[in-house]
Amino acid sequence: xxxxTLILTAILLTGAMSGQIxxxxxxxxxxxxxxGVWGTFAGNSLELTPxxxxxxxxxxxxxxxVGKELWDVSYRLWGYNDRxxxxxxxxxxxxxxxxxxxxxxxxKIYYKHNPRVFTASVNGKMTMGIKMExxxx
Numbered sequence: 001x002x003x004x005t006l007i008l009t010a011i012l013l014t015g016a017m018s019g020q021i022x023x024x025x026x027x028x029x030x031x032x033x034x035x036g037v038w039g040t041f042a043g044n045s046l047e048l049t050p051x052x053x054x055x056x057x058x059x060x061x062x063x064x065x066v067g068k069e070l071w072d073v074s075y076r077l078w079g080y081n082d083r084x085x086x087x088x089x090x091x092x093x094x095x096x097x098x099x100x101x102x103x104x105x106x107x108k109i110y111y112k113h114n115p116r117v118f119t120a121s122v123n124g125k126m127t128m129g130i131k132m133e134x135x136x137x
Contacts, residue, residue, distance in 0.1 A: 025091040028065070032095025035064045039096075040103035050107040054100050061096025065089040 021029075039060025043053030069089055072082040 007035035008099035025087065028068075028088050028091035029095035029098075031068075032061050032065065032097075034095075035092075036061050036096035036099025037103045038099075040100050040107070044107055050104055050111065053107060054104040057100040057103065058096060061093060061100070065092035065096070067093070 015036045029086070038057075040053045042060070043056030046053075046056070048056060066089060069084050069086075073084050075082045086123030
């Protein structure tokens, strides 16, 4: 019962605070979440450990956030009045932490229940296998 109360309170507070966050920052949070998930699973596809994949995801979010703000500053060359906003980078990082955190937990659960199986054959007749988690760097 305590968990349900905690979850409902978190949902209500999130809804109440949603009106306090500027629309632009919500977009940055959403983009950071997407880039964080993408970066974490991209790291996983490179056969990194879940921890290394999470760092790869955070790195992707940092590059995306700073790159977007540098893109905004480049508009000044064309006469637009856009500025470098550190709060936008912070909002992107908040979203990235959410996305990376969720995908990291997913990777840990997946690898806990699906260890890799390595097999070896002896003289082509007998095959033996072993389940173990081995990470290649």
